Amino acid sequence: GNSVTQMEGPVTLSEEAFLTINCTYTATGYPSLFWYVQYPGEGLQLLLKATKADDKGSNKGFEATYRKETTSFHLEKGSVQVSDSAVYFCALTDLGNQFYFGTGTSLTVIP
C-alpha cells in the first residue's frame, strides 16, 4: 500500500541554519508529491509540489526534488528564519482514492 514516512521531530535550529526534513514514500504507480506547512492554530498550506521523477518543487526558499530511485522527497532550505517555525507534512497521491500524509515534523527556529 501507499505510505509516507517523515523524520521524527521536533527539530530545533538557529536562525540562518540549513534545514533538511527527510521524507520517503512507498507507492504503486507514479505518485505526485507535496509538502504542506501548518502554522500554529491554522490549516495546512501547500508549500510545494512535484508531479514526476526529477521534478524540483520550490517556493519561499524551500526546495524538494522528486527522487524515484530513492523514493524520497526531502525538504530543504538554505537559511531558515524564525517565521519558518511550523509543522511540515509530506504527502502523496497516486491519483487513487486519497492523499497519504506523513506524521508531520515540528520545526522551531530560534533567534
Add this chain to the structure above:
Amino acid sequence: EAGVTQSPTHLIKTRGQQATLRCSPISGHTSVYWYQQALGLGLQFLLWYDEGEERNRGNFPPRFSGRQFPNYSSELNVNALELEDSALYLCASSLRPMTEAFFGQGTRLTVV
C-alpha cells in the same frame, strides 16, 4: 479568489450530541476532502466527495457521515459524539480529483 472556508471555527458539544461542520471549496473545485487532526495523531482521512458522490471513506465508524451539495459545498456530520472526537477537522478541495489540495482553516470541535 476566496480560499476554502469552514464554519464554524469553534464548536463545543456535549457527549452524545450531533455536530455539523460545513465547508465551501474554492470556486470551480469539485473534489472535497475531510480530515481529522487529533492531538498527536497526524491527519486521519475521513471522506472524499467528488461531483456530489462519496468516492472514498477512511477507517471511521458510520456515525461519521457527510454529503456534497450541487454547488460542491460539503458538510460533515458526527453523530453520538464521544470525547475522543475532539479534534481539528480540516476540509480541503481540489480542482480535479487527487490533484493539489488546498485546505481551510479548520473547525475545532470540543466534546465535553
